Amino acid sequence: MTQSTVIAALRRDEKGHLLPQSTQERQNSLRDRFWAKVQTSDDCWIWTGFKDKLGYGRLMWHDESGRYQPLLAHRVAYELIIGPIPTGKVLDHIECDNPPCVNPGHLIATTQWGNCERTNGACAVNARKTHCVQGHPLVEGNLYRCNGKGRICRTCKLAVQKKRRILGKLSTKNCQNQSTSG
Numbered sequence: 225m226t227q228s229t230v231i232a233a234l235r236r237d238e239k240g241h242l243l244p245q246s247t248q249e250r251q252n253s254l255r256d257r258f259w260a261k262v263q264t265s266d267d268c269w270i271w272t273g274f275k276d277k278l279g280y281g282r283l284m285w286h287d288e289s290g291r292y293q294p295l296l297a298h299r300v301a302y303e304l305i306i307g308p309i310p311t312g313k314v315l316d317h318i319e320c321d322n323p324p325c326v327n328p329g330h331l332i333a334t335t336q337w338g339n340c341e342r343t344n345g346a347c348a349v350n351a352r353k354t355h356c357v358q359g360h361p362l363v364e365g366n367l368y369r370c371n372g373k374g375r376i377c378r379t380c381k382l383a384v385q386k387k388r389r390i391l392g393k394l395s396t397k398n399c400q401n402q403s404t405s406g
Contacts, residue, residue: 254285258300268325271297279323301326302333314339356380 261273261283271281281297302315305328309315316339317323319330341348355361356377368376 254300255304257285258283258297258304261297262301262326264327267327268320268322268330269301269327271324271326273297275324281324281326297324298326298328298331302328302331309333316342318342350374 261271261281263270263272274282276282283295283297283300284292285295287293298315298317299309302309310333312335313333314336315331316334317325317330318332318334320327322330341351353362356379358377358380360366360377360379362375362377366378368378368381370376
């Protein structure tokens with residue numbers, strides 16, 4: 225991208241304040257800045273600009289009020305080529321699982337949970353479990369739900385509670401025996 229394109233995209237007044245741009249000017253400028261940092265091929269389109277610590281491409285952009293807004297490069301690609309990302313959806317690299325890839329053909333709009341399910345993170349691993357560590361089935365009748373976040377085996381939980389009650393009674397009896405014998 226040429227320097228004149230950048231200057232045109234970021235018009236300023238005599239004091240250096242950003243001037244408002246038309247929607248079309250802003251879209252053209254974003255499109256130009258985006259494509260200048262993409263290396264296309266038959267497979268992955270690699271973002272060559274700044275990447276965050278997870279490897280996802282980042283693009284800084286001025287919003288309508290002139291403030292910088294960080295944008296994820298793969299989200300920009302999807303919106304430039306496919307259209308708006310549906311409300312409540314995130315983009316998942318379903319085809320390549322390559323964070324710097326911005327090829328919208330490799331992306332699918334899915335729920336956050338759908339995106340997490342494909343990973344090997346703790347949430348996804350636990351969600352795929354069919355039995356607890358003691359071998360009890362993790363089915364609806366044998367589950368406690370933890371604030372909608374996790375699952376606990378009902379059989380194991382009841383066994384632990386029973387053990388605590390027994391131990392509690394034993395320790396209470398011992399305390400009573402010690403206090404009366406003294």
